Amino acid sequence: MTTAAVGSPGSARRYLHSLWLLSARDLRVRYATSALGYLWSILDPLVMSAIYWFVFTQIFQRTVGHDPYIVFLITALLPWVWFNSAVSDFTRAFSKDARLVRSTAIPRSIWVNRIVLSKGVEFLLSIPVLVGFALIAGAPVGWGLLLFPVAILLQTSLLVGLGLLVAPLCVLYTDLERTTKLILRVLFYASPIIYSVGDLPGIFPQLAAFNPLSGIFTLYRVGFFPEVWDTLTVLVGAAMSLAFLGLGILVFRGLERPVLKEL
Numbered sequence: 001m002t003t004a005a006v007g008s009p010g011s012a013r014r015y016l017h018s019l020w021l022l023s024a025r026d027l028r029v030r031y032a033t034s035a036l037g038y039l040w041s042i043l044d045p046l047v048m049s050a051i052y053w054f055v056f057t058q059i060f061q062r063t064v065g066h067d068p069y070i071v072f073l074i075t076a077l078l079p080w081v082w083f084n085s086a087v088s089d090f091t092r093a094f095s096k097d098a099r100l101v102r103s104t105a106i107p108r109s110i111w112v113n114r115i116v117l118s119k120g121v122e123f124l125l126s127i128p129v130l131v132g133f134a135l136i137a138g139a140p141v142g143w144g145l146l147l148f149p150v151a152i153l154l155q156t157s158l159l160v161g162l163g164l165l166v167a168p169l170c171v172l173y174t175d176l177e178r179t180t181k182l183i184l185r186v187l188f189y190a191s192p193i194i195y196s197v198g199d200l201p202g203i204f205p206q207l208a209a210f211n212p213l214s215g216i217f218t219l220y221r222v223g224f225f226p227e228v229w230d231t232l233t234v235l236v237g238a239a240m241s242l243a244f245l246g247l248g249i250l251v252f253r254g255l256e257r258p259v260l261k262e263l
Helices: 012-032 039-059 069-090 098-103 110-137 143-172 176-190 204-208 212-221 231-262
Strands: none
Touching (some): 039 110, 069 176, 069 212, 110 143, 143 231, 204 231, 212 231
């Protein structure tokens, strides 16, 4: 990887160029070693959507979500796959390329941001699947679709913040890698993926608002399902996403030196 001709050392241009090169390398390696290539980025959410659609519409009488249910599922499962795969990779962000992390002059946050970007590109490449199912199922489209990019920006902020927290902590405390996987399993069912926040009883909608994914998934869905809009959930989700970003930056600055010593 050569970046000497692009920007001066320490410049934003040099950083962004290096970030793109690393992310592009990740994508090339992932697709070059796979016979299905791009299809893998959409196969997982498609299979999960098909399973939940079959279980809740063909076997059991569904009392959650909205019709068309397959579109309801996909609008949350696609961003969930981005979130889940990125957080899983954060646990090995530094240990996987320890030699480069130690020797490079580029800010070490790039090893987190490259994961967010490469997984985000895969998410963007999967959006045509959502469009296709929305057309086939006849899902109505409303003004809320304009909030789709807002959801992407908030999810990016949340992931960068979490990455700056998880990546260094997993170097210092190796057990956190397994703990993170367990938390992700719980978070899948604690997030409004197969249901909406409005389907929850009692005080659970208010509690769910403090899961930032609730507000983000609401923004993804509101273009097709305006009835899922919940102001509290969206505002709290946005605030928490930005708070995680700020916290991640502060923690990363404090842990960068101990992480380099550990590597």
